[in-house]
Amino acid sequence: MILARAEQATRRYGDVLALDQVDLDVPAGELVGLLGPNGAGKSTLLNLLIGLRRPTGGRVLLFGGDPRDPARRRQVGVTPQETGLPGTLRVGEVVDFVGAHFPDPVPRAELLDRFGLADLARRQTGGLSGGQRRRLAVALAFVGRPRLVLLDEPTTGLDVEARRTLWDAIRDFHADGGTVLLTSHYLEEVEALAQRVVVIGQGRVLADDTVSAIRGVVDLRRVSLTTDDLPTLPHVVRVERDRDRVHLLTGDADQLVRDLVTAGVAFRDLEVRPTSLEEAFLTITADSRPADADVPTPA
Amino acid sequence: MQYALAHARYQLLEIVRTPVAVFGSAFFPAAAMLFFVVPAVGDNAVGATYATAAMVTFAVLSANVFQYGIGVAEDRAQPWDPYLRTLPVGPTPRFVGRVLAGLCLTYLSLLPVVLIAALLTEARTTVAGFALAAAAVAVVSVPFTLMGLAIGYALPSKAAIVVAQLVFFPLAVGGGLLSAPGQAPAFIETIAPFLPTRGAVELMWTAVGDFRPEPTSMVMLGVWIVALAGLAGWAYRRDEGRRFS
Numbered sequence: 001m002i003l004a005r006a007e008q009a010t011r012r013y014g015d016v017l018a019l020d021q022v023d024l025d026v027p028a029g030e031l032v033g034l035l036g037p038n039g040a041g042k043s044t045l046l047n048l049l050i051g052l053r054r055p056t057g058g059r060v061l062l063f064g065g066d067p068r069d070p071a072r073r074r075q076v077g078v079t080p081q082e083t084g085l086p087g088t089l090r091v092g093e094v095v096d097f098v099g100a101h102f103p104d105p106v107p108r109a110e111l112l113d114r115f116g117l118a119d120l121a122r123r124q125t126g127g128l129s130g131g132q133r134r135r136l137a138v139a140l141a142f143v144g145r146p147r148l149v150l151l152d153e154p155t156t157g158l159d160v161e162a163r164r165t166l167w168d169a170i171r172d173f174h175a176d177g178g179t180v181l182l183t184s185h186y187l188e189e190v191e192a193l194a195q196r197v198v199v200i201g202q203g204r205v206l207a208d209d210t211v212s213a214i215r216g217v218v219d220l221r222r223v224s225l226t227t228d229d230l231p232t233l234p235h236v237v238r239v240e241r242d243r244d245r246v247h248l249l250t251g252d253a254d255q256l257v258r259d260l261v262t263a264g265v266a267f268r269d270l271e272v273r274p275t276s277l278e279e280a281f282l283t284i285t286a287d288s289r290p291a292d293a294d295v296p297t298p299a
Numbered sequence: 300m301q302y303a304l305a306h307a308r309y310q311l312l313e314i315v316r317t318p319v320a321v322f323g324s325a326f327f328p329a330a331a332m333l334f335f336v337v338p339a340v341g342d343n344a345v346g347a348t349y350a351t352a353a354m355v356t357f358a359v360l361s362a363n364v365f366q367y368g369i370g371v372a373e374d375r376a377q378p379w380d381p382y383l384r385t386l387p388v389g390p391t392p393r394f395v396g397r398v399l400a401g402l403c404l405t406y407l408s409l410l411p412v413v414l415i416a417a418l419l420t421e422a423r424t425t426v427a428g429f430a431l432a433a434a435a436v437a438v439v440s441v442p443f444t445l446m447g448l449a450i451g452y453a454l455p456s457k458a459a460i461v462v463a464q465l466v467f468f469p470l471a472v473g474g475g476l477l478s479a480p481g482q483a484p485a486f487i488e489t490i491a492p493f494l495p496t497r498g499a500v501e502l503m504w505t506a507v508g509d510f511r512p513e514p515t516s517m518v519m520l521g522v523w524i525v526a527l528a529g530l531a532g533w534a535y536r537r538d539e540g541r542r543f544s
Contacts, residue, residue: 093309124316
């Protein structure tokens, strides 16, 4: 059964095209990572799937219906931005309040225990640390016993220990048959949790594959050198020039350097760096369309 | 309804946790009672009763315009607001809950005025008059709630604070809330019937005493309610369209 689906979903904000004919299926029981740099359209896609926004074109389905119909959201859990938690309310009160919207909420003590918040039930959320607040925000996605949770950047900015706690909670939910769609701009996070990765860049789906397949695609190195004369070399995914400085993106930096030497290229100031995920994405994106201005994501 | 009560409870908890907010809406009317009503007409039963009713209207005006105008504008700026829309209920319970909580807070802000009137002045009304006045408070809340909602949905919070203040004072003075019936300066007597505060205070006067409301004020109160409902509805839909379409 498909719990969430986008069919040719397109979303514009004025002149900005945030999502461009995106197709996505999230079947029951899967843990899908939505990976992409900031501004790629990840949050826009989640907002369409949960009914906060309407697609400009195409359509989105949640449990087979329109996500703007509240009944469709009964088995879905979403995480608020932790900066928005009502600061004067106590942790337990926030859990009770959100739980009151669902027919069979998880009891407060049980939920707080699962997310390591049991001792904080009587604390006002304004007095929590950033990590505690984030854990509470993620916990709220699970209070209604959802079958599907949508998590937007669940662990961004958390320390290692807090991240592990959350990852464990998400894994346990998935192991019990729950379905997860989470966004991240860390490949590491998606690798730790997901089996399937959907890469989004500039509003389009660039890749939809297993974690290891995506790892192979985005694991690029940047080889930079200064030279006047560069022959065409194998293993080069992309060439960027900055005056006499040349940057080569490659999947095999060792072989590329050997080839440079063998070809007798006169170069100096050789530099080999790992690429950021963002650079790797831009490379994939550049294959599918000319690189134009960054697409900002409206909040 | 159970969702609306959950929202009302949540709103009240938020308000109660910041007691100064409750204090603020109760302070002005209570201070006005102590400084103007008690010394001026405290020992005149009829005068004190009318003045108390006017101060009650004043409190209803300030409580509603400020709590909705500023409260709604501030909530709209919080990411918590879109989160609530992802929960499996529509926008109605939240709205009803907000109005219920607002009404509770309004009645709460009236307590000091009523206590001061009962203990320190000769203001008197019958049990029926008191019950009628309590009911009139709910009716009188309608236009000012709508006004607050219109401000809150139309403006960002910093602008909402200013506009609420700008609107509040002329309405209070211009509607004759600071004068006894028929005792306001001539130009205020002229414009008062065209302001919603006048119709509101005349309803209160009618409830507690031997007062007959002016037809003009009553008709204008109706006109204001319709106009403000239209304005609030427009501001709400415009905000929805901007943030959630």
